Amino acid sequence: MRVFVTGATGFVGSAIVRELIGAGHEVRGLARSEAGARALAETGAAVHRGDLQDLESLRQGAAGMDAVIHTAFIHDFSRFKENCEVDRRVIGALADALGSGRPLIVTSGTGLLPSGRLATEDDEVPASAAIPRIASEQAAAEASARGVDVRVVRLPPSVHGDGDHGFVPLLIGLAREKGLSAYIGEGGNVWPAVHRFDAARLYRLVLEKGTAGARFHGVAEDGVPFRRIAEVIGRRLNLPVMSLSGEDVAAHFGWFAHFAGIDNRATGHKTRDALSWRPEEAGLIEDLDRPAYFAT
Structure with missing residues (x-):
């Protein structure tokens, strides 16, 4: 499959790129900087220059691809709420670019789920949750309601x-x-917790075997x-x-x-x-x- 990966030069995303290429997939990765572009090219992936603030660049990156794996996030906790809203817009733009029939894999977190009991993939993020990161799953649900093949991967705090x-x-x-x-x-x-290489394998399996609307937990421990x-x-x-x-x-x-x-x-x-x-x-x-x- 031809897969566009956001966050392709990041800690998790770079492992996903190598996992996908190793399994025979064709990867186009998003890179903000020249250094990131060089590192990405060395893995054998095609480079697409852009960033999360440029929605048109994201639409162009997804154009013509069979699927998108979205792992990028702006990790500036001084502007956390604003960055969560950026992610909402990014997911909407990627969903629009893909339309129906092509998977969009969205990254979320287990930390959004209620505490005090063992959380499972069946748990939905409470609508009343005060954590701004809920924006990602809300955007995924909205895209799914429009007929987009959205699959959510929840990663743990570590x-x-x-x-x-x-x-x-x-x-x-x-x-x-x-x-x-x-x-x-x-x-x-x-x-x-989960190791980044185990997480990367999970994203590949979600791409290859996952179903539309499903939620998956990248939890090893x-x-x-x-x-x-x-x-x-x-x-x-x-x-x-x-x-x-x-x-x-x-x-x-x-x-x-x-x-x-x-x-x-x-x-x-x-x-x-x-x-x-x-x-x-x-x-x-x-x-x-x-x-x-x-x-x-």
């Missing part, structure tokens, strides 16, 4: 592996800055206790590991306090059964407990 620049490296940076590795309360809240993550970081940095509560939580974590305290129990068992997806890579704690995550 997609890990070499080159990770997400939540776990942020925690490592906070520990270095504050002089301690922290968790909230007893640290029993959990994050699901249902829930890793946050305290265990903090303990590995503390040991690797030779820093104290401490429980925080009250005002100390905001003082340490800042805007990240919500994510540090989230209890996001989620499963991908239905995804595994439907697509024969079998995660093979290292789990989060094993992967984190390596020098690569702490190189400076």
Whole structure:
């Protein structure tokens, strides 16, 4: 298949590009910069220059392709709500370009789902959810209602592996800055997790075997206790590991306090059964407990 990939030079997207090419698919990747374009070309993918703010460039990138995999997102948390609305418009533009009959795979997150119980692929994001990231699934639902073949992949808070620049490296940076590795309360809240290479295989399987309107969970581990993550970081940095509560939580974590305290129990068992997806890579704690995550 001919596949247009947004975020093709990113942490997850670059792994997807290599996975698709390795399976014999033809890839056109979105690149914002000249450096990104060169790196993408070296993988054997065709390069399409553009960015998420230029909807016409996205429509042109999707033109003539058999499918689109959308992984790009503007990771500027100081403008998080605005960037979520950008993603809403991007999904709408890609859906318009594809029309019916050609798959659009949209990226969302398990963190949108209700806490306190094990979330599954059958769970819908509550309409009352106050998290701006709900915009992506709302846009996917709107496109699906128009007859577009939309498939949603929900990724967990930690997609890990070499080159990770997400939540776990942020925690490592906070520990270095504050002089301690922290968790909230007893640290029993959990994050699901997946290795980037396992996630890449999932996107390929969703492309090849997925069905219109379906939701898939890229969850290799249902829930890793946050305290265990903090303990590995503390040991690797030779820093104290401490429980925080009250005002100390905001003082340490800042805007990240919500994510540090989230209890996001989620499963991908239905995804595994439907697509024969079998995660093979290292789990989060094993992967984190390596020098690569702490190189400076």
